[in-house]
Amino acid sequence: MNTPDSLADADAETLLAGRSDWVDAAAASRLTEHPLESVDTEYPHYVGAVEGSEGLTPPSEQHPVFYGCFDWHSAVHSHWALVRSLRLFPDHPDAAAVRERVGTRLTPENVAAEVAHFEEHDSFEKPYGWGWLLRLAAELHLWAEEADGDGRETASAWRETLRxxxxxxxxxxxSEFLTQERPFRVGTHDNSAFALACVLDYARTVGREGLAAEAADTARRFYADDADWPLGYEPLGWDFLSPGLTEADLMRRVLPPGEFETWLDGFLPDLTAPPHDAVLDPVPVDPDSADGVALHLVGLNVAKAWSLAGVADALGDDHRHADRLRESAGRHATYGVDRAFTDDYAGAHWLSSFVLFLITREEGGIAPTPWGGD
Structure with missing residues (x-):
């Protein structure tokens, strides 16, 4: 796997710092290489259930903005990765190509077609794609606030187009997600905790206090009484998220520090004994395997890294699990990042976004403090 030198040389402390000032031009280009290619790659594509050969509409006609990357949600978070790269790396060597690629598709007419699809299919991409779309909007909001000159003009125009x-x-x-009676506790796209974190981060970033309060209330309703999570059962099948750690990463956004520590002690009462301690080790990935399951596990290790690090940060240095969680986050980060830059399209169309999320988690838009600060 072709990991860029600056990322290959980064130690665990650097990867977990969440800052982007160590990322050189070559690494910045590598982080956008696959998203830039994939947003224009219409096929192969997951189109869902097909009942016949008549009237099949190409993905680019159904979704003129987000048609690449095999599926809609991957196209959305690839756009998030491209926009975040423009914001964090003002001298990005491929900035012109990124602006051209995103700007060409992000037009009022194309966005109107995307909206029309959701008017007819109100559960499409619920909730994973919804969460990433809101993250993209939040990223445009941050870029418009922080950039100068042409950058601010571009970000503001794109934000208004996407609005x-x-x-x-x-x-x-x-209407359709925060009103659910119960959460989905899975390690794949239906995971409710991951989507709630996306909604909460978006609302706090853009200043939608009402939506943030609703999302936090839903998180408490879903998870406040959880205890003794069976970490030993993870992962299951195609997981690219840890259900238990993703839930904890959400609740550290919702509960005050002392209350969160009490909740976590009940949720994960013992991380030192089998089978619970297994979650602290990266999930092994066969380097010779190129199937989708193995590449999902690469993403799982990266996602576990950001969840473990976020939870450790929320606990502070005195908690009995803090050092153990932080050390585990570092091992997951180095193991996951080292395997994420694959040329296999099954992973290439989404893994770069996960790496960028991990290594820039302190650069705004991810777990901001109320309201809008980081």
Whole structure:
């Protein structure tokens, strides 16, 4: 696997710092290489259930903005990765190509077509794709606030163009997601905790206090009484998220520090004994395997790294699990990042976004403090 030198040379402490000042031009280019290619790759594509050969509509006609990357949600978070790279790396060597690629598809007409699809299919990409779409909107908001000159003009224009879809997704989140009776505790796209974290981060970043309060209330309703999570059962099958650690990473956004420590002690009462301690080790990935399951596990290790690090940071240095969680996060980060830069399209169309999420988690938009600060 072709890991860029600056990332290959980064130690665990650097990867977990969450800052981007150590990322050189070559690494910045590598982080956007696959998203830049994939957003224009229409096929192969997951189109869902097909009942016949008549009337099949190409993905680029159904979703003129987000048609690449095999599926809609991957196209969305690839756009998030491209926009975040423009914001964090102002001298990005491929900035012109990124602007051209995103700007060409992000037009009022194309966004209107995306909105129209959600008017007819109000559960499409619920909740994973919804969460990433809101993260993309939040990233444009941050870029418009921070950039100068042409950057601010571009970010503001793109944000206004995307706003009708942003508003539609926010409406669906409130009516169709936050009203659910129970969470989905899985390690794949239906995971409720991951989507709630996306919604909460978006709302706090853009200043939608009402939506943030609703998301936090839903998180408490879903998870406040959870205890003795069976970490020894993870991972299951195609997991690219840890259900238990993702839940903990959400609740550290919701509960005050002391209350969070009490909750975590009940949720994960013993991380030192089998089978619970197994979650602290990266999930082994066969380097010769190129199937989707193995590449999901690469993403799982990266996602575990950001969850473990976020939980450790929230606990502070005095908690009995803090050092153990932080050390585990470092091992997951180095193991996951080292395997994430594959040329196999089954992983290439999404893994770069996960790496960028991990290594820039302190650069705004991820677990911001209320309201809008980091």
């Amino acid at each position: 009708p879809l942003e508003d539609r997704i926010a409406e669906l989140v409130e």
